[in-house]
Amino acid sequence: MVLARILSRETVKLGISNVDKWTAIEELVDLMVERGLLDDRNAVLSAIVDREKRGSTGLENGIAVPHARSNGVGELVGVLGISKDGIDFESADGKPCYLIFLIVAPPQESTTYLKALADVTFIGSDEGRVSKLRYASSPDEVISILEQIRDGTS
Amino acid sequence: MAVAPLGKILLYVDATVAALVAARYAIALAKTYGSELHAVYVANEKLLEQLLRAKVFVEEEEFDIRRDLEENGTRYLSFVEKLASAKGVRITAELLKGVVHREVVEKAAQVGAGLIIIGEIEEPLSRRDFFYNEAEMILRRARCPVLIVKGETLIDTLYDSV
Numbered sequence: 520m521v522l523a524r525i526l527s528r529e530t531v532k533l534g535i536s537n538v539d540k541w542t543a544i545e546e547l548v549d550l551m552v553e554r555g556l557l558d559d560r561n562a563v564l565s566a567i568v569d570r571e572k573r574g575s576t577g578l579e580n581g582i583a584v585p586h587a588r589s590n591g592v593g594e595l596v597g598v599l600g601i602s603k604d605g606i607d608f609e610s611a612d613g614k615p616c617y618l619i620f621l622i623v624a625p626p627q628e629s630t631t632y633l634k635a636l637a638d639v640t641f642i643g644s645d646e647g648r649v650s651k652l653r654y655a656s657s658p659d660e661v662i663s664i665l666e667q668i669r670d671g672t673s
Numbered sequence: 674m675a676v677a678p679l680g681k682i683l684l685y686v687d688a689t690v691a692a693l694v695a696a697r698y699a700i701a702l703a704k705t706y707g708s709e710l711h712a713v714y715v716a717n718e719k720l721l722e723q724l725l726r727a728k729v730f731v732e733e734e735e736f737d738i739r740r741d742l743e744e745n746g747t748r749y750l751s752f753v754e755k756l757a758s759a760k761g762v763r764i765t766a767e768l769l770k771g772v773v774h775r776e777v778v779e780k781a782a783q784v785g786a787g788l789i790i791i792g793e794i795e796e797p798l799s800r801r802d803f804f805y806n807e808a809e810m811i812l813r814r815a816r817c818p819v820l821i822v823k824g825e826t827l828i829d830t831l832y833d834s835v
Contacts, residue, residue, distance in 0.1 A: 576729070633724060640727040
């Protein structure tokens with residue numbers, strides 16, 4: 520599971536801002552900066568915002584997956600932001616999003632990028648999984664749940 | 674009519690170092706036994722279709738990803754053709770699109786391959802990794818023998834010697 524490989528306790532943030540989706544996106548890009556995942560913050564933020572303006576990445580069941588390919592990263596990276604109260608992501612089902620997976624890949628990366636995005640849709644396909652992650656009390660618990668999902672025990 | 678077991682070989686190429694090792698072995702085999710060599714790269718549209726159904730991509734992204742998957746395939750097949758040419762081996766390389774294992778197994782049947790050659794299979798790190806492991810699916814679904822190539826250093830020596 521590619522997602523379980525690129526996420527770690529350092530790239531999970533609980534209690535992200537629920538002012539609006541643009542604030543949440545910027546907060547997650549800044550988390551990537553803090554963790555040294557980006558070569559160019561502005562290029563990545565611009566690519567993510569540009570993609571979001573073309574169409575909401577809010578999916579069903581409380582998941583959003585803002586994503587882009589950008590020269591601002593050297594490899595596939597991702598972070599997860601969680602908001603218990605939810606953020607209006609203008610999602611497909613009109614409901615708030617609680618799990619925001621921000622995924623960025625270099626322009627030449629295709630296959631693992633697709634796999635990471637497919638992992639997000641897999642998580643989002645089960646309301647139980649989404650709920651467990653939404654109410655996790657720590658980044659460690661989040662990673663533990665993702666590992667259970669990876670191993671097929673959740 | 675007797676079928677020569679190594680008369681026709683199908684090489685499966687994906688975007689991995691293991692596939693290029695397998696290519697060197699396939700070329701060495703073809704050179705040694707006079708086999709007709711075919712190579713295929715399959716642009717994996719299974720994942721892309723899944724993401725389109727989930728409405729993750731907008732139209733422009735779909736176009737870009739499809740183009741990149743094909744360009745990647747063309748690049749790897751070109752490299753395999755150069756490897757074959759360096760040894761004076763004729764190879765028919767083809768870029769296919771669709772579900773990887775299905776396309777490979779069908780192509781093998783179509784060309785009458787007596788052997789499919791694939792690169793070393795990655796160790797799955799999770800049950801979910803089996804979902805992606807197309808090489809393993811080829812192994813299970815093929816209707817002819819399948820050879821998995823291992824031992825990069827050994828294969829390089831073999832390739833250099835033919």
